[in-house]
Amino acid sequence: MNLPGAGLIQGLAVxxxxxxxxxxxxxxxxxxxxxxxxxxxxxxxxxxxxLVFDGDDAEAGMRCVAxxxxxKECPPQCILIVQDRDEAGKALKRPKVxxxxxxxxxxxxxxxxxxxxxxxxxxxDYELSSFDRFAPLVLDKAKLLKSNEYYQSIHPTEAAExxxxxxxxxxxxxxxxxxxxxxxxxxxGAAG
Amino acid sequence: MNLLERAPIELxxxxxxxxxxxxxxxWALAILSALLIIGTVIAVFLGLFALTSVxxxxxxxxxxxxxxxxxxxxxxxxxxVADGIKMITKEDLVPRGADPIVHFLAPVVMMVxxxxxxxxxxxxxxxxxxxxxxxxxxxxxxxxxxxxxxxxAGWGSNNKYSVLGAMRAIAQMISYEIxxxxxxxxxxxxxxxxxxxxxxxxxxxFAFGFVPQWFVFTPWGFTAGLIxxxxxxxxxxxxxxxxxxxxxxxxAGHLTEYSGFKYATFFMAEYVGMFAICGLFVTLFLGxxxxxxxxxxxxxxxxxxxxxxxxxxxxMIWVRATLPxxxxxxxxxxxxxxxxxxxxxxxxxxxxxxxxxxxALGWGMSLVIVxxxxxxxxxxxxxxxxxxxxxxxxxx
Amino acid sequence: MSSTIxxxxxxxxxxxxxxxxxxxxxxxxxxxxxxxxxxYLHRNHEKIAESNSWLAAMPYTDRxxxxxxxxNNWAYALAVEKLAGIExxxxxxxxxVITAELTRLQNHIAFLGFILxxxxxxxxxxxxxxxxxxxxxxxxxxxxxxxxxxxxxxxGGCRCDLxxxxxxxxxxxxxxxxxxxxxxxxxxTGNEILLARLQGVAPLAADxxxxxxxxxxxxxxxxxxxxxxxADAYGIYSRFAFRVPRGSVGDCYDRFMIRVLEARESxxxxxxxxxxxxxxxxxxxKAKQRGLRPPAGEAYGRIEGPKGELGFYLIxxxxxRPYRFRIRPPSLINLTLLEELCLGTKIADVMVILGSIDIxxxxxxx
Numbered sequence: 001m002n003l004p005g006a007g008l009i010q011g012l013a014v015x016x017x018x019x020x021x022x023x024x025x026x027x028x029x030x031x032x033x034x035x036x037x038x039x040x041x042x043x044x045x046x047x048x049x050x051l052v053f054d055g056d057d058a059e060a061g062m063r064c065v066a067x068x069x070x071x072k073e074c075p076p077q078c079i080l081i082v083q084d085r086d087e088a089g090k091a092l093k094r095p096k097v098x099x100x101x102x103x104x105x106x107x108x109x110x111x112x113x114x115x116x117x118x119x120x121x122x123x124x125d126y127e128l129s130s131f132d133r134f135a136p137l138v139l140d141k142a143k144l145l146k147s148n149e150y151y152q153s154i155h156p157t158e159a160a161e162x163x164x165x166x167x168x169x170x171x172x173x174x175x176x177x178x179x180x181x182x183x184x185x186x187x188x189g190a191a192g
Numbered sequence: 193m194n195l196l197e198r199a200p201i202e203l204x205x206x207x208x209x210x211x212x213x214x215x216x217x218x219w220a221l222a223i224l225s226a227l228l229i230i231g232t233v234i235a236v237f238l239g240l241f242a243l244t245s246v247x248x249x250x251x252x253x254x255x256x257x258x259x260x261x262x263x264x265x266x267x268x269x270x271x272x273v274a275d276g277i278k279m280i281t282k283e284d285l286v287p288r289g290a291d292p293i294v295h296f297l298a299p300v301v302m303m304v305x306x307x308x309x310x311x312x313x314x315x316x317x318x319x320x321x322x323x324x325x326x327x328x329x330x331x332x333x334x335x336x337x338x339x340x341x342x343x344x345a346g347w348g349s350n351n352k353y354s355v356l357g358a359m360r361a362i363a364q365m366i367s368y369e370i371x372x373x374x375x376x377x378x379x380x381x382x383x384x385x386x387x388x389x390x391x392x393x394x395x396x397x398f399a400f401g402f403v404p405q406w407f408v409f410t411p412w413g414f415t416a417g418l419i420x421x422x423x424x425x426x427x428x429x430x431x432x433x434x435x436x437x438x439x440x441x442x443x444a445g446h447l448t449e450y451s452g453f454k455y456a457t458f459f460m461a462e463y464v465g466m467f468a469i470c471g472l473f474v475t476l477f478l479g480x481x482x483x484x485x486x487x488x489x490x491x492x493x494x495x496x497x498x499x500x501x502x503x504x505x506x507x508m509i510w511v512r513a514t515l516p517x518x519x520x521x522x523x524x525x526x527x528x529x530x531x532x533x534x535x536x537x538x539x540x541x542x543x544x545x546x547x548x549x550x551x552a553l554g555w556g557m558s559l560v561i562v563x564x565x566x567x568x569x570x571x572x573x574x575x576x577x578x579x580x581x582x583x584x585x586x587x588x
Numbered sequence: 589m590s591s592t593i594x595x596x597x598x599x600x601x602x603x604x605x606x607x608x609x610x611x612x613x614x615x616x617x618x619x620x621x622x623x624x625x626x627x628y629l630h631r632n633h634e635k636i637a638e639s640n641s642w643l644a645a646m647p648y649t650d651r652x653x654x655x656x657x658x659x660n661n662w663a664y665a666l667a668v669e670k671l672a673g674i675e676x677x678x679x680x681x682x683x684x685v686i687t688a689e690l691t692r693l694q695n696h697i698a699f700l701g702f703i704l705x706x707x708x709x710x711x712x713x714x715x716x717x718x719x720x721x722x723x724x725x726x727x728x729x730x731x732x733x734x735x736x737x738x739x740x741x742x743x744g745g746c747r748c749d750l751x752x753x754x755x756x757x758x759x760x761x762x763x764x765x766x767x768x769x770x771x772x773x774x775x776x777t778g779n780e781i782l783l784a785r786l787q788g789v790a791p792l793a794a795d796x797x798x799x800x801x802x803x804x805x806x807x808x809x810x811x812x813x814x815x816x817x818x819a820d821a822y823g824i825y826s827r828f829a830f831r832v833p834r835g836s837v838g839d840c841y842d843r844f845m846i847r848v849l850e851a852r853e854s855x856x857x858x859x860x861x862x863x864x865x866x867x868x869x870x871x872x873x874k875a876k877q878r879g880l881r882p883p884a885g886e887a888y889g890r891i892e893g894p895k896g897e898l899g900f901y902l903i904x905x906x907x908x909r910p911y912r913f914r915i916r917p918p919s920l921i922n923l924t925l926l927e928e929l930c931l932g933t934k935i936a937d938v939m940v941i942l943g944s945i946d947i948x949x950x951x952x953x954x
Binding site: 004008010011014033041044045046108110113 | 640641643644645646647648712716719722726729730731732733734737739747748751769774775778779780781783840863877891915
Binding site: 252255256257289352356410431432434435512513515516517518519520521524576582584585586587588 | 593595618629650704707708709710711712714715716719775779780781782783813818829831832833834835836837841845846849934935936937954
């Protein structure tokens with residue numbers, strides 16, 4: 001027979017078990033004391049975009065060619081790209097200005113998905129607060145450019161896959177160029 | 193061991209002696225003695241209040257699998273200092289249209305009775321500040337002053353929410369006064385006096401050499417004690433009876449228009465009142481300053497008293513963490529239709545126990561007299577409100 | 589004092605689940621009139637979708653019912669797939685079911701926590717629920733990159749494949765859930781105070797529920813046997829064996845218990861899906877994401893979201909952006925009968941009734 005009040009006692013027992021358990025079991029005390037303990041982010045975690053460069057020189061090794069696809073596809077339109085032009089006014093395959101307003105960016109990762117050149121990727125840094133709402137939250141090209149080594153350290157699996165694919169593409173291009181050169185040479189030899 | 197036990201009394205006597213040697217007249221010494229006692233009691237209880245405000249948050253946190261405040265001071269124990277500074281420096285807003293005198297006096301009228309009732313509690317062997325022959329009567333008479341303060345707060349704020357909250361608070365407090373007082377009477381009846389120290393002494397001694405003879409270990413005492421405990425929760429407006437402060441419903445009820453130091457005073461009064469009524473609970477049912485086992489009497493009596501009070505306060509915090517709030521009609525029905533008849537049953541059971549010679553027959557009779565109404569009323573109550581075992585159908 | 593009091597509950601209020609306001613007229617403690625006022629969180633979702641591409645609308649759907657982003661994503665992807673005639677990859681269908689049921693689990697336990705908080709249990713059940721919910725959110729973060737705002741479904745599948753060890757982690761979460769639900773039931777369902785607060789409060793008859801357009805657990809608690817997972821059998825739900833609980837009285841207690849029972853059924857579906865997921869691509873390679881131009885026409889895609897029937901009605905004129913993007917928000921439509929449910933109840937019950945309908949303002953206001 002169910003004693004009236006037994007449900008309340010059962011509830012009290014559950015909370016008592018949790019109270020005592022919080023001193024002994026990790027599962028019942030899951031607080032991480034930030035900032036002394038930082039959360040261990042999974043590999044896929046994303047915060048805001050950054051630009052990847054290969055090699056040591058950020059400007060020279062930048063993968064971005066200013067195709068402006070990410071600017072077009074960005075849902076809240078937080079990317080601003082101005083293509084670089086040389087003295088003659090001819091368009092170069094690099095951006096002069098590349099700015100992302102992270103106060104607007106919603107970290108949706110669509111820019112990463114649509115980039116054909118593997119040049120924009122998601123960073124994991126979330127400690128980006130500032131006292132000014134506007135200027136410090138607009139990241140310019142210098143702040144956005146980070147090396148491929150950095151990319152490999154934060155997203156190893158993704159970076160390995162990207163590097164392998166870029167390497168394979170490069171080898172294919174070299175093989176095609178070598179085949180083209182080889183085809184041209186015997187033709188010369190035959191003609192000559 | 194006796195030294196530690198009598199330390200507070202000896203200390204006071206030594207101090208007064210010293211001053212007497214220096215030529216302070218007797219009448220001044222008498223006043224000084226009273227002031228020392230008052231000062232100590234207030235200091236102890238305000239210290240307990242400060243400690244409880246942080247311990248409550250930490251205990252609530254541990255129940256909820258998280259750490260409580262732990263940044264201010266070691267283990268967060270200086271949190272009350274931070275809270276105090278915050279409360280004092282907040283702007284004191286008085287709403288336009290509020291009755292200024294009533295609005296101002298409400299916290300005062302709340303705080304004063306809460307402190308006055310501390311006078312009659314026996315804190316240790318021979319350590320009662322004021323020995324009143326009608327001590328229990330005094331406690332309830334003065335303690336009822338807090339109910340007036342709640343209504344003053346609600347009415348004087350000129351705010352719909354506050355008035356609603358105050359109305360509920362009054363209804364709740366009046367309804368729970370009666371079972372509270374009746375269960376206190378049970379203990380007084382068995383002890384034969386309204387003096388708290390006599391009631392404590394009546395719970396002295398050990399049956400079979402090691403079982404304490406506190407009233408809570410008897411069937412009627414357990415029932416009366418439980419009713420008193422529930423009434424204490426209701427009088428202090430603590431969960432599950434915190435409808436007046438219903439935070440998730442009417443913001444803060446009768447306290448909506450109070451900020452800063454006045455709010456701190458209400459807060460303080462509520463906690464001091466909670467400790468006072470815990471103290472009375474310990475005195476009436478848990479044997480006051482008596483130790484539970486003979487060999488534990490080395491620990492001083494005042495330590496036992498405060499230890500038990502802290503334990504009861506801990507259970508109140510535990511209950512707060514667990515149980516949701518009762519609705520007003522459940523609350524009132526529970527008081528009038530369950531607690532009141534049960535307190536009469538406890539009364540009857542205690543009388544039977546006493547007049548049957550306090551032997552096995554008395555124990556048996558009191559158990560039956562308490563159990564039958566509990567089961568009958570309890571099941572009719574749950575059947576009315578907390579009904580059915582529902583079954584659910586499933587479709588594939 | 590006049591005989592009735594007009595009170596405005598909200599928009600800043602600890603228990604209104606967001607910025608929601610109710611103008612209540614009280615006669616003593618009893619409610620005689622209740623007018624909901626909302627729109628405080630209106631963010632022009634539908635209009636923004638008209639000026640962005642089809643793919644760009646996907647991250648905005650995360651922010652509708654922000655507690656259940658993955659089911660919102662699925663509903664939108666379903667609607668576009670219907671409109672454009674895109675087939676979904678097989679493995680992606682399984683991943684969609686797994687993530688949707690995980691979402692349902694974490695929504696229902698968060699609901700338990702919130703309704704207990706509304707009733708004054710000082711956040712204890714809420715903290716327990718959030719402790720378990722963290723495990724599910726960690727799974728989402730390792731899969732999609734974000735705990736909420738996942739932006740994971742794509743047209744014809746999912747954005748990326750499961751990382752190594754994810755299925756095993758999901759299986760462990762699913763295995764540990766029944767024990768947690770048992771602990772919550774021990775804390776809650778025998779509790780006399782809870783029973784008194786929930787039972788008999790605002791019963792909703794089945795015909796009134798259907799007339800009012802209710803959907804989801806609210807509808808099933810009133811005794812109507814209607815679950816879109818069974819009715820439409822979208823995705824691959826027809827391959828899984830699960831039961832659909834339904835209540836009888838339709839009061840707050842039934843709405844509460846139905847969700848607890850549904851959570852148990854979700855665990856069953858999860859286990860089946862995790863056991864039988866095949867290998868393969870996670871997105872249909874022929875489906876275009878960027879630059880999708882569905883042929884002119886209209887489509888209505890709906891799913892059984894944790895809160896009810898979430899539907900997207902899309903009209904395309906053949907261009908690269910929607911002509912009309914209409915969201916059928918279950919939270920808003922479930923609020924249709926709020927006044928009717930609350931009339932005659934006490935003010936303390938209003939919060940419990942609102943909590944039992946389980947709304948999220950992101951969805952109500954869009």
